[in-house]
Amino acid sequence: MNTKGLLDQLFKQGSELLSANSKTSASGSSGFGGLLSGKAGAALGGGALGLLLGSKKGRKMGGKILTYGGLAALGVVAYKAYSNYQQQQSAAARGEPQTIDRLPAPQAEQHSHAILRAIIAAAKADGHIDDRERELIDNEIARLTSDGSLQQWFDAELRKPLDPADIATSASTPEMAAEMYLASVLVVDEENFMERSYLTELARQLKLDPALKAELEQQARQATA
Numbered sequence: 001m002n003t004k005g006l007l008d009q010l011f012k013q014g015s016e017l018l019s020a021n022s023k024t025s026a027s028g029s030s031g032f033g034g035l036l037s038g039k040a041g042a043a044l045g046g047g048a049l050g051l052l053l054g055s056k057k058g059r060k061m062g063g064k065i066l067t068y069g070g071l072a073a074l075g076v077v078a079y080k081a082y083s084n085y086q087q088q089q090s091a092a093a094r095g096e097p098q099t100i101d102r103l104p105a106p107q108a109e110q111h112s113h114a115i116l117r118a119i120i121a122a123a124k125a126d127g128h129i130d131d132r133e134r135e136l137i138d139n140e141i142a143r144l145t146s147d148g149s150l151q152q153w154f155d156a157e158l159r160k161p162l163d164p165a166d167i168a169t170s171a172s173t174p175e176m177a178a179e180m181y182l183a184s185v186l187v188v189d190e191e192n193f194m195e196r197s198y199l200t201e202l203a204r205q206l207k208l209d210p211a212l213k214a215e216l217e218q219q220a221r222q223a224t225a
Contacts, residue, residue, distance in 0.1 A: 001147060001150040001153060002109070002145070002150065003109060003113040004105075004109050004112035006116070006145050006147075006150060006154075007112045007115060007116050007119075008070055008071050009145075010047075010116075010119075011049075011071050011074075012070060013048060047140045047143075048137050048140035048141055048144065051129075051133055051140065052119070052120065052123035052129070052137065052187075053187065054126070054128040054133075071100065071112065071115075072100070072101045074101075074115070074179065075099040075100035075101030075102065075111075075179065076101050077182060077223055078097075078099045078100070078178050078179045078182050078219075079097050079099040079101060079102065080219055081216045081218070081219040082178050082212070082215075083097055084219075085209070085211055085212040085215045088211055097175050098173065098175050099175050099178075099179060100112065110172070110176070114170035114179070114180050115183050116154075116157075117157060117170050117180075118170070118179075118181070118183050118184050118202075119183050120158060121163075121167045121198075122183070122187040122188050122195070122198065123187055124158070124162050125188055125192075125194055125195040125198035125199075126188075126189070126192050126195050127194065129158065134159070137154075138151070138154075138155050138158075141154050162198070164198060164201040164202040167180070167202065167205070168180075168202065168205035168206045168207075171206055177208060178212060178216055180202075181202060181203055181208060181213065181216055182216045184198075184202055185216065185217055185220040186220055186223065186224065
């Protein structure tokens, strides 16, 4: 499966979503809610990513990350957060962070797989994805990739019960855990109790040091400024 290719396309859709939402806001329309009504609205709202995010009030899905480079930019932000965190640790704990923007293709694919799992789960944290929206998302994913196994995997992830512990099993390195948490923070609406609770539990399951968690959240705030 070429998960990285699909994730790159989803980030591209997110950039289009930001642009459409900005134009809609400028014209005084109803933002995400107005964009995400029916199939036409799904396309205007950023396709599959727009459907995943639903009407998350005020979220920008990492505006700078989507605008300035998508998946690679997410790696850069994770790298900065991890580097800042390492500077607070002992010299023995330091080393060059191996974030997705610095990895060869096979390892980048593993990171992409984990990040996409995290994004799908975070998008489900408010419970808004119903059968109708799943069908629309499946159709959008089928439009983005002809890989049947990848389509089936995506649909299976959508249908799984929300389980932070299961999501955390994809993090085989500390950097991967950091990227997964960063992507999740960028997706959720932290004003929503269910989503905030999900993030707290995900961080615990990922075994994130509180200092690293705080640094990732700080970088996420700057990315959405």
